[in-house]
Amino acid sequence: MIEKKPKILVVDDQKINIHILVNLLAANYRIIVAESGRQALKMAQSEPSIDMILLDVMMPEMDGFEVCKRLKANETTKDIPVIFITGKGQEIDEIKGLEAGAVDYLTKPFSPTILSARLRIHLSMANQKQLLEKEVSLRTGELLKTQDALRKAMGNLLTITVGQGVYWLQVPEVGLRILCGCPGEVVKLLMRKGLNSPAVKDGISFETGPNAILLSDLLVQNGRFANLAEFPVLQMLYRQGMAIPGHPNNSGRKPILIGSADQVKSQLEYIHRGNYGLLSMEEILASGIDQKTAEIIMRIKLKFAFGQIREPSAFLETIVVDKMPVEICKGVFVQRIDFNKFRFTYRGESADIDLNLPNKVLYTSPYPLPYHRVQRYYFAVIHTGEGDGWDTERPSMGSVIMFQGRIYLIDAAPGVLNTLNALGIDISEVEGIFHTHAHDDHFAGLPDLIRTDRRIKYYATPLIRASVARKFAALMSIEVDKFGQFFDIHDLKFDTWNRLGGLEVMPIYSPHPVETNLFMFRALDGTGYKTYAHWADISSFEVLDKMAGEGEADVPMDFIERVKKAYLHPADLKKLDIGGGLIHGSALDFLNDPSKRLILSHFARRLTTKEMEIGSETSLGAIDILIPGEQDHRRQRAFYALKDLFPETSDDDIRMLLNGHIKEYNAGTIISRHDENSSVVEMIVTGRVLYLNAEHGVNNHLGFGSFIGLRQILDDGIMDNGTYRAASHTATILIPSILFRIFLETNGILEKLAGRLEKIRFLRGTWLFGEQTSFSFLNTLSQSLSSVWLPDKAFVNIEDESCLWLIKKGRIMMRDTSGELLETLNPNAFFGEHRHFRTVDIRWSFQASGECILIRIPWCMILDAPIVLWKLLEVTEKRLRLSSVTI
Numbered sequence: 001m002i003e004k005k006p007k008i009l010v011v012d013d014q015k016i017n018i019h020i021l022v023n024l025l026a027a028n029y030r031i032i033v034a035e036s037g038r039q040a041l042k043m044a045q046s047e048p049s050i051d052m053i054l055l056d057v058m059m060p061e062m063d064g065f066e067v068c069k070r071l072k073a074n075e076t077t078k079d080i081p082v083i084f085i086t087g088k089g090q091e092i093d094e095i096k097g098l099e100a101g102a103v104d105y106l107t108k109p110f111s112p113t114i115l116s117a118r119l120r121i122h123l124s125m126a127n128q129k130q131l132l133e134k135e136v137s138l139r140t141g142e143l144l145k146t147q148d149a150l151r152k153a154m155g156n157l158l159t160i161t162v163g164q165g166v167y168w169l170q171v172p173e174v175g176l177r178i179l180c181g182c183p184g185e186v187v188k189l190l191m192r193k194g195l196n197s198p199a200v201k202d203g204i205s206f207e208t209g210p211n212a213i214l215l216s217d218l219l220v221q222n223g224r225f226a227n228l229a230e231f232p233v234l235q236m237l238y239r240q241g242m243a244i245p246g247h248p249n250n251s252g253r254k255p256i257l258i259g260s261a262d263q264v265k266s267q268l269e270y271i272h273r274g275n276y277g278l279l280s281m282e283e284i285l286a287s288g289i290d291q292k293t294a295e296i297i298m299r300i301k302l303k304f305a306f307g308q309i310r311e312p313s314a315f316l317e318t319i320v321v322d323k324m325p326v327e328i329c330k331g332v333f334v335q336r337i338d339f340n341k342f343r344f345t346y347r348g349e350s351a352d353i354d355l356n357l358p359n360k361v362l363y364t365s366p367y368p369l370p371y372h373r374v375q376r377y378y379f380a381v382i383h384t385g386e387g388d389g390w391d392t393e394r395p396s397m398g399s400v401i402m403f404q405g406r407i408y409l410i411d412a413a414p415g416v417l418n419t420l421n422a423l424g425i426d427i428s429e430v431e432g433i434f435h436t437h438a439h440d441d442h443f444a445g446l447p448d449l450i451r452t453d454r455r456i457k458y459y460a461t462p463l464i465r466a467s468v469a470r471k472f473a474a475l476m477s478i479e480v481d482k483f484g485q486f487f488d489i490h491d492l493k494f495d496t497w498n499r500l501g502g503l504e505v506m507p508i509y510s511p512h513p514v515e516t517n518l519f520m521f522r523a524l525d526g527t528g529y530k531t532y533a534h535w536a537d538i539s540s541f542e543v544l545d546k547m548a549g550e551g552e553a554d555v556p557m558d559f560i561e562r563v564k565k566a567y568l569h570p571a572d573l574k575k576l577d578i579g580g581g582l583i584h585g586s587a588l589d590f591l592n593d594p595s596k597r598l599i600l601s602h603f604a605r606r607l608t609t610k611e612m613e614i615g616s617e618t619s620l621g622a623i624d625i626l627i628p629g630e631q632d633h634r635r636q637r638a639f640y641a642l643k644d645l646f647p648e649t650s651d652d653d654i655r656m657l658l659n660g661h662i663k664e665y666n667a668g669t670i671i672s673r674h675d676e677n678s679s680v681v682e683m684i685v686t687g688r689v690l691y692l693n694a695e696h697g698v699n700n701h702l703g704f705g706s707f708i709g710l711r712q713i714l715d716d717g718i719m720d721n722g723t724y725r726a727a728s729h730t731a732t733i734l735i736p737s738i739l740f741r742i743f744l745e746t747n748g749i750l751e752k753l754a755g756r757l758e759k760i761r762f763l764r765g766t767w768l769f770g771e772q773t774s775f776s777f778l779n780t781l782s783q784s785l786s787s788v789w790l791p792d793k794a795f796v797n798i799e800d801e802s803c804l805w806l807i808k809k810g811r812i813m814m815r816d817t818s819g820e821l822l823e824t825l826n827p828n829a830f831f832g833e834h835r836h837f838r839t840v841d842i843r844w845s846f847q848a849s850g851e852c853i854l855i856r857i858p859w860c861m862i863l864d865a866p867i868v869l870w871k872l873l874e875v876t877e878k879r880l881r882l883s884s885v886t887i
Contacts, residue, residue: 004030005028005029005030006029006030006051006052006123007029007030007031007032007047007049007050007051007052008025008029008030008031008032008050008051008052008053008054008119009032009033009034009040009043009044009047009050009052009053009054010022010025010031010032010033010034010054011033011034011035011036011037011039011040011053011054011055011056011059011064011067012035012056012059012085013035013036013056013058013059013060014056015035017056017085017108018033018035021054021085024112024115024116025116025119028116029119032047032050036059036060036061036062037059037061037062037063037064037066037067038061038062040053040055040067041067041070041071041074041077044071044074044077044080045074045076045077050080051080051081051123051126052080052081052082052083052119052122052123052126053071053080053081053082053083054083054085055067055068055082055083055084055085055102056084056085056086057084057086057087057088057093057097058086058087058088064084064086064097065096065097065100068082068084068097068100068101068102069100069101071101072100072101078101079126079129081103081122081123081125081126082101082102082103083102083103083104083105083106083118083119083122084097084102084104084105084106085106085107085108085110085115086105086106086107086108087107087108088107089107089108093105094107103122103125104118104122106118155170155172156170156171156172156173156346156347156349157169157170157171157344157346157349157350157351158170158351159351159353160193160195162179162181162186162189162190162193162195162364163186163189163363163364164357164361164362164363164364165181165183165216165221165226165355165356165357165361165363166179166180166181166182166183166186166189166363166364167180167181167353168180168190168193168195168210169214169344169351169353171332171344171346173346174329174330174331174332174346175211176211176212176328176329176330176332177195177209177210177211177212178210178212178213178214178258178328178344179210179212179213179214179232180213180214180342180353180355181214181215181216181226181355182213182215182226182227182228182229182232183224183225183226183227183228183363183414184224184225184228184363184414184415184440184444184445185231185365185366185389185414185415185444186228186231186232187209187231187232187235187389187390188366188367188390188391188392189364189366190209190210191366191390191392192366192392195208195209195210196208196209196235196239201248201249202248204241204247204248206239206240206241206247206248206249207235207239207240208240209232209235209236209239209240210232210236211236211240211242211253211255211256212255212256212257212258212328213229213232213233213255213256213257213258214258214259214334214342214353214355215227215229215257215258215259215260215263215264215267216259216263216340216355217259217260217263217336217339217340217355217881218340218874218877218878218881219263219266219475219476219477219877220447220870220873220874220877221356221357221363221874222357222359222360222361222362223362223447223448223450223451223867223870223871223874224362224363224447224448225444225447225475226355226357226363227259227263227266227267227475228414228440228444228475229257229267229270229271230270230271230274230439230440231389231440231441233255233271233316235390236255237255237315239390242254242255243315254315254316254317255315255316255317256316256317256318256319256328256329257316257317257318257319258318258319258321258328258334259319259320259321260320260321260322260336260881261320262477264318264319264320265477266474266475266476266477267475268312268313268316268318269312269474270471270474270475271312271316272311272312272474273438273467273470273471273474273514274438274439274440274443274471274514275305275312275513275514276301276305276309276513276514277301277437277438277467277470277471277513277514277515278301278463278466278467278470278514278515279309280298281294281295281298283466283470284297284298284463284515286466287461287462287463287465287466288462288463289463296555296556296559297463297509297515299547299553299554299555300511300512300547300555301513302553303546303547303553303555304511304512304513304582304583305513307553319334321334321335321336321342322335322336323335323336323337325345331346331347332344332345332346333345333346337352339356339878339881339882340354340355340356341353341354341355341356342355359767360699365415365418366392367392367393367394367395369395369418369419369421369422369620370422370620370621371422371424371666371667371728371729372422372423372424372620372621372729373424373664373729374423374424374425374621374623374729375623376402376405376633376634376686377402377623377625377627377628377629378403378404378523378525378627378628378629378631379402379403379404379503379523379525379530379625379626379627379629380401380402380623380624380625380626380627380628381399381400381401381402381532381573381575381623381624381626382399382400382402382423382621382622382623383399383575383599383618383619383620383621383622383623383624384398384399384400384409384413384416384419384420384423384620384621385397385398385399385413385419385601385620386599386601386602386603386617386618386619386620387602387603387604388441388579388584388602388603388604389439389440389441390604391603391604392604393604394604394619394620395413395415395419395620396411396413396414396441396442396602397411397413397441397442397536397575397577397601397602398410398411398412398413398416398419398442399534399575400423400425401434401503401521401532403502403503403523404501404502404503404629404631404633405631405633405634405636405637406431406633407425407429407430407431408430408431408432408433408434408459408503409430409432409433409434409449410433410434410436410519410534410536411433411434411435411436411442411443411445411536412433412435412442412443412444412445412446412448412449413441413442413444413445414440414441414444414445415445415448416445416448416449417445417448417451419620421688421727421728422620422621422728423620423621423728424667424686424687424688424728424729424730424731425686425687425728426684426686426687426688426701426703426704426728427448427449427451427452427703427772428452428453428703428704428705428772428774429637429686429703429704430449430452430456431456431457432456432457432458432459432488432490433449433456433457433458433459433487434459434460434505434519434534435458435459435460435464435465435468436460436464436516436517436518436519436534436536436537437464437467437468437512437514437515437516437517437536437537438464438467438468438471438514438515439514439537442536442537443468443471443472446468446472447870449487450486450487450866450867450869450870451771451772451866451867451870452703452772452866452867453772453773453774453777453865453866453867453868454488454774454777454864454865454866455485455486455487455488455864455866456487456488456866457487457488457490458487458488458489458490459490459492459500459505460491460492460507460517461491461492461493461494461507461509461517462491463494463509463515463517464507464515464516464517465483465489465491466515467514467515468483469483476873485863485866485869486866486869486870487866492505492507492517493507494507494508494509494517495507495508495509497522502523502524503521503522503523504521504522504523505519505520505521505522506519506520506522507519508520508566508569509563510535510537510538510539510563510567511539511543511544511547511555511563512537512538512539512583513583516536516537518533518534518535518536518538518566519533519534520532520533520534520569520571521533521534523626523627525627530572530626530627531570531571531572531573531626532571532572532573532574532575532624532626533569533571533573533574533575533576533595534575535567535574535575535576535577535585536577536602537577537579537583537584537602538567538576538577538584538585539583539584539585540580540584540585540586540589541564541586541589542586543582543583544560544563544564545560547560548560564589567585567589567590568590568592568593568594570593570594570595570596571595571596572595572596572597572626573595573596573597573599573624573626574590574593574595574597574598574599575598575599575601576590576598576599576600576601576602576615577601577602578600578601578602578603578611578615579602579603580603584602585602587600587607587610587611587614587615588610588611588614590614590615591614597616597624598614598615598616599615599616599617599618599624600614600615600616600617601618634662634685634686634731634733635658635662635685635733637685637704638658638683638685638705638733639651639654639655639658641704641705641774641776642654642657642658642683644776645705645775645776645779646747646749648747648748648749649743649747649749653743653746653747656739656743657735657739657740657743658733658735660680660733660734660735660736661733661734662685662731662732662733662734663682663731663732663733663734664729664730664731665687665726665729665730665731665732666726666729667726667727667728667729667730668725668726669725669726669730670723670724670725670726671689671708671724671725671726671730671732672708672709672723672724673723674693674722674723677712678709678712678737679712679736679737679738680709680712680734680735680736680737681707681708681709681710681712681713681734681735681736681737681740682707682708682709682732682733682734682735683705683706683707683708683732683733683735684702684703684704684705684706684707684708684730684731684732685704685731685732685733686704686729686730686731687726687727687728687729687730687731688701688702688703688726688727688728688730689701689702689703689706689708689724689725689726689727689730690702690724690725690726690727691722691723691724691764691770692722692723692724692725693722693723693765696765698722698764698765698770700764700770700771701727701771701772702724703772703774704774705774705775705776706774706775707775708724708732709737710757712737713737713740713741713744714753714754714757756779756782756783759782759785760775760778760779760782762808762855763778763781763782764778765828766806766828766830767828767871768806768830768868768871768872769781769868771867772867773865773867773868777865780861781857781861781862784857784858784861785855785856785857786855786856787808787853787854787855787856788853788854788855788856789851789852789853789854790810790848790851790852790853790854791848791851792848792849792850792851793847793848794847794848795845795846795847795848796812796831796832796846796847796848796854798831798832798835798846802835802858802859803832803856803857803858803859804830804831804832804833804836804856804857804859804862804872805830805831805832805846805854805855805856805857806828806829806830806854806855806857807825807826807827807828807829807830807831807852807853807854807855808827808853808854808855809827809851809852809853810827810848810849810850810851810852810853811824811825811826811827811848811849811850811852812824812825812829812831812846812847812848812849812852812854813825813846813847813848813849814831814844814845814846814879815844815845815846815847816843816844816883817843817844817845819845822844822879822882822883823879823882824849825846830875831846832846833872833875833876834876834879834880836859836872842880842883844883
């Protein structure tokens with residue numbers, strides 16, 4: 001193979017100089033010639049593979065210095081070596097030539113030998129440079145391939161399903177770990193997946209976990225809070241160490257909240273309230289606390305807050321996400337691609353996250369709970385949770401008070417409905433809740449308590465209620481006074497026995513970062529009072545003693561001593577928090593407690609030997625009976641329910657109905673099939689029952705007071721032939737069908753009830769009214785319904801109607817002000833709720849598609865049904881977001 005000669009471009013305006021160079025170099029090089037600077041520039045770009053340029057300086061129009069500068073400024077010619085050959089021999093000229101980019105500078109007359117030597121040297125150097133550049137290019141390419149393989153191995157944009165509606169997305173290359181969706185107890189789900197796991201760095205133990213949270217566009221999905229970022233943020237700040245001074249994970253990087261502007265704003269305020277509760281003396285005084293005590297409470301609050309109440313922005317970063325991509329960090333971008341759907345991108349790759357929950361699908365519980373059959377006693381305590389907010393095996397600390405057949409909760413931990421279902425208690429059986437404070441492991445289950453058709457009684461001191469209501473309002477983006485729309489508020493007085501019928505309760509103030517009251521309960525039997533003390537989230541004596549002092553910021557010693565004395569108040573049964581740390585108690589403080597029995601709770605570890613000598617442990621469903629009693633409380637409650645349903649009948653007739661056998665069903669048992677005939681009607685008195693009809697897509701929950709088998713005494717067409725299945729351990733009273741029919745006929749209510757049952761059947765088949773609504777509520781509601789027939793293409797006149805609309809037949813097209821279709825509403829759907837909840841003037845229109853039959857429900861009939869209001873708020877929020885209307 002013949003090696004090609006190097007190609008040299010000779011540039012000179014004097015032909016004699018060109019002739020000399022051509023004759024000198026032609027034997028060893030391929031020579032091409034340019035007689036001007038412009039011609040040289042053109043040839044350098046068009047001629048392939050020029051290896052060297054010999055350039056004169058003194059030329060007309062454009063001198064050699066300018067030609068060299070332009071050659072070096074051009075991407076295609078900048079690497080061609082240039083040697084000046086010129087008669088300008090002064091030092092300043094040589095410097096100018098080299099600064100222009102030449103590799104050498106020869107003056108005329110030159111030595112042919114020196115020129116040949118210089119050419120060989122510079123051509124060799126140019127060849128070596130090209131070889132090096134090629135080698136670098138090859139190695140760079142290999143390195144890039146290795147980096148791409150490494151990135152794939154690292155799992156950039158890897159998405160892991162944590163639970164229903166919750167995902168983990170990571171970009172390890174930039175140290176980004178995103179928790180997508182954060183319902184209650186999500187930290188426990190992460191721990192179970194090994195995503196929050198123990199680690200050690202520089203001799204310091206801590207946990208791994210996310211450092212960013214993607215919020216749902218919807219606060220509430222299928223009746224559950226979708227955004228509860230308090231515990232995930234606490235895990236990042238303290239258990240991961242991102243906010244601990246000197247911790248190896250404290251790099252100055254803050255946890256990031258990502259989401260819509262309104263959800264980011266509400267989460268910041270909710271976390272702020274979760275950290276501190278009431279924020280000022282003014283708020284404390286407004287709850288009725290006297291000036292002196294308010295000052296002490298504020299000092300305690302500041303002790304826990306290390307002297308300062310800080311805004312969430314001090315320890316959190318926020319990113320508002322919308323349709324345009326926004327950078328999270330180091331080239332990772334996120335954007336909203338649809339309602340509650342997001343796309344993350346990094347280095348040309350992408351991953352999509354959908355935070356929408358399917359209809360009737362609930363967020364995943366971190367632990368399965370065994371079913372229990374709980375007996376009813378006169379005065380007893382059912383233990384519903386012994387863990388803390390980090391325990392992956394047990395629900396958070398809580399109890400159920402059972403008194404004269406009534407059920408009361410102490411606190412509402414996340415997943416409280418799952419806990420009640422495991423115990424065979426339906427939410428319809430719950431009389432009220434005694435609330436200790438607003439931390440999420442005692443607060444996040446409040447929405448579950450709204451899932452009934454009546455307002456559950458809310459018991460707390462005004463101080464604690466003010467703290468809880470503000471956090472609830474911040475989370476929901478509603479006014480604080482709206483809290484009373486969802487709960488029947490009953491304020492209690494501190495340090496006083498508040499009488500609730502035969503049950504008495506005394507709240508006791510307890511120092512904590514947020515306002516907290518403990519509860520002492522008592523009831524009388526033949527031997528005197530029996531007492532139960534529930535000490536949730538107490539502080540250790542060591543922490544209390546460190547607060548005491550005589551300084552302006554200190555807590556008076558006598559106040560601390562009163563708190564410690566109250567902690568040690570004797571009780572027949574005392575359940576106490578021994579979680580340890582800055583804001584929890586210590587079992588050693590109760591070594592000499594005079595109570596008859598201590599139960600240690602609120603921890604996620606093994607007890608020490610010393611702790612086991614101090615107190616007992618218990619488990620979900622265990623019962624401590626304080627006063628046994630001999631009454632059948634289920635029949636008593638059933639009596640009052642039937643009396644409310646049939647007020648025109650005599651007490652004797654009601655007792656006649658309730659004289660039947662009480663039948664118990666295990667969880668999962670089919671009580672009645674759609675194709676079965678029975679000789680009895682069953683009234684649910686405990687537990688939870690599923691009403692199923694796959695053909696019509698019905699899957700609803702029924703509770704206390706609902707009937708099974710009414711079709712046995714009425715025409716088959718009156719009621720759906722659905723299937724009834726026990727969702728928990730359940731009990732029903734069996735009423736012979738013949739007896740029930742005679743009862744209805746004798747009292748003249750058979751035909752009236754039959755007419756209502758057709759409406760009840762329709763209501764029970766809807767999502768809005770079919771779940772957790774009692775027969776009594778639906779019976780009352782059915783009497784207020786009216787029908788409207790609507791022809792095809794006609795519009796519904798909603799402006800002059802103070803009602804909610806249900807679709808019984810046909811379809812309704814929901815449009816915005818421009819006529820764009822927002823949603824097609826099918827039978828059993830509803831509309832018009834925005835006119836009650838709206839905060840802006842919304843001009844949606846509703847048009848019939850085909851003939852329609854609509855049902856009107858007056859607002860006054862549903863305003864006191866929390867589960868209905870809750871569902872309406874959920875749908876209103878979603879529709880407003882879909883139509884881009886700001887709430």
